[in-house]
Amino acid sequence: MKPKKRVIKEKAIIKPTLPLVMVLANKIINQLGFVQRINEGVKADASSWSVDVGRLLKALVLSTFQDMRAPLTHVSERLRGFDIEYLLEKKGIEADELSAFSIGRALERLGCADPDSIYEAIALEAVMQNKIPINRLHSDTTTVSFYGEYDISKLDLTETEKEELLKIERGYNKDGRPECCQAVVGQVVNELGIPLISRTMDGATSDVQWNKMALTYLDNIIGAGFDGIYVADCKLVFEDAIKIMFDKDKPIKFISRVPANFENGLESRHIDLAYLNFEGGWEELGTFHEGPQASSYKCHSYSMELYDNRVRLLVLESSSLVYKAQRGLERDAEKASRELKRLQRKVFQNEKDAGAELERFTIKWACFDYGLSIIEKTELKYKRGARKAGLPGQEITTYRICPQYESWNLDPCLKQLRYESCIVLITNVVEGYTDSELLNIYKGQQVVENSFRLLKEPQLASVIFLKNPIRIKGLMMVLSFALLIRAIIQFKLRQGLDDFKSENNTIPPKVGWNDRPLENPTFKLLYEHAYNCRFTKVNDDTYSFFWLDDSTEKRVSTLLLLMGYTVDNLLD
Secondary structure, three states: OOOOOOOOOOOOOOOOEEEHHHHHHHHHHHHOOHHHHHHHHOOOOHHHOOOOHHHHHHHHHHHOOOOOOOOOOOHHHHHOOEOHHHHHOOOOOOHHHOOHHHHHHHHHHHHOOOHHHHHHHHHHHHHHHOOOOOOEEEEEEEEEEEOOOOOHHHOOOOHHHHHHOOOOEOOOOOOOOOOOEEEEEEEEEEOOOOEEEEEEEOOOOOHHHHHHHHHHHOHHHHHOOOOOEEEEOHHHOOHHHHHHHHHOOOOOEEEEEOOOOOOOOHHHHHHHHHHHOOOOOOEEEEEOOOOOOOOEEEEEEEEEEEOOEEEEEEEEEEHHHHHHHHHHHHHHHHHHHHHHHHHHOOOEOOHHHHHHHHHHHHHHOOOEEOOOEEEEEEEEEOOOOOOOOOOOOEEEEEEEEEOOOOEEOHHHHHHHHHHHHEEEEEEOOOOOOOHHHHHHHHHOOHHHHHHHHHHOOOOOOOOEOOOOHHHHHHHHHHHHHHHHHHHHHHHHHHHHHHHHHHHOOOOOOOOOHHHOOOOOOOHHHHHHHOOOOEEEEEEOOEEEEOOOOHHHHHHHHHHHHHOOOOOOOOOO
């Protein structure tokens, strides 16, 4: 008979830990003076708070740098087991003090204190502190969805304050959640994706409204010496905005896309003009990315007067848009054929209705000709039993639409192909840049969309419920700041990689995904590589660190060195 196993039960002493990426984020947050700036900006009596507003919100920021999928309001659960005393620089603080109630109060204080201006001051400080270049700016909006109803009548506010309050309401939802209330977030980022301006606006704010407001927000960046190019989507291109960019003491250089309804069809007129002489005037710009699916471009450039100022128009034909337009025309032909079959089965009681339906179909499917005609048919109809009884029948005339043949109308087809194969860019940069350089700058608009994707990650935002619009405004500032820290880490990685390659004959270290040569490192790469890397607290002045394996040590230590850090000096 086997002897019974003995189990000795003891209480384990769990030592606080510090995830490496959280320590790195904490170091950058401290360098930007986040806690001090928040405490200076909000109105809060320190004696009534066991933990000050700045530290509470710093805890919320840090909670986004680890992988628990708990709601953002459960910060105490997210940070439980970590060395909170070190992170928040407060002796004796415990996770339970970071309750949902305290965090909510802190967000409310921040929401009442012009959080957008506080964020922009910190962002400009980050740019100067880290010597981040600003050669161009990109602007766009997104929506952040919220569950619940937001009853502002319960808030202790004056009527004027209620009018100025952020409106969490339904609008055009870019998340595909029309059932949710929302706020609109507008951002202006630099070419590296660093968000310099982040504004939280009413849920029904349109892109046109944002673009007009964004131009006024650029003043601080221009005052700091920005002389680059401002890039935005086609909602920037309307008369008032363009005049604002021209009328300033120092005009704003911009690039955008011409919308279809601007200046009586300016876009379509110049596409037609470019194709009048198809063989002459087109410049081959080639591709801007590698790979078999990379689009190639050709360009026709024009200069013209607009609102008493000189602008430059680039008519650009894209190979991917050409293919898409061709496939679209083929799908239209299939749809038209299906609709025609349904139309043939319809019976009309008068010629006028049949004619109206024929005209509607012809206009809708102008690219296709079916030789449609109206066929009249008269039949003798009898009521039930009338024929046997020898009663007279009644003549009934009906009308049907019938096709005679099937062909494609060349001119409408060519027009549709051309309009859908081209975009038209507009800029007031008439000299100093080639067409290829301007297109490359415009294509950089992707960086702001990447920024928004990060803003919507589960650990950053997802669908959030909060008590009132004031807290939501504070929360969006905190999430934008968390995004800023990620962007700074990514900038440091890429700047360090450039320095490394210049010192090593352009050969990058093999610490990328699957140990491939490192190219364009991201925050996500560092986060994934360092997922299991943690410091463990031994005593007040000592921490231990254990590498999971040699490959993890090689990858993570190299990435840290690119940023100028080591495991030994990261906690300093």
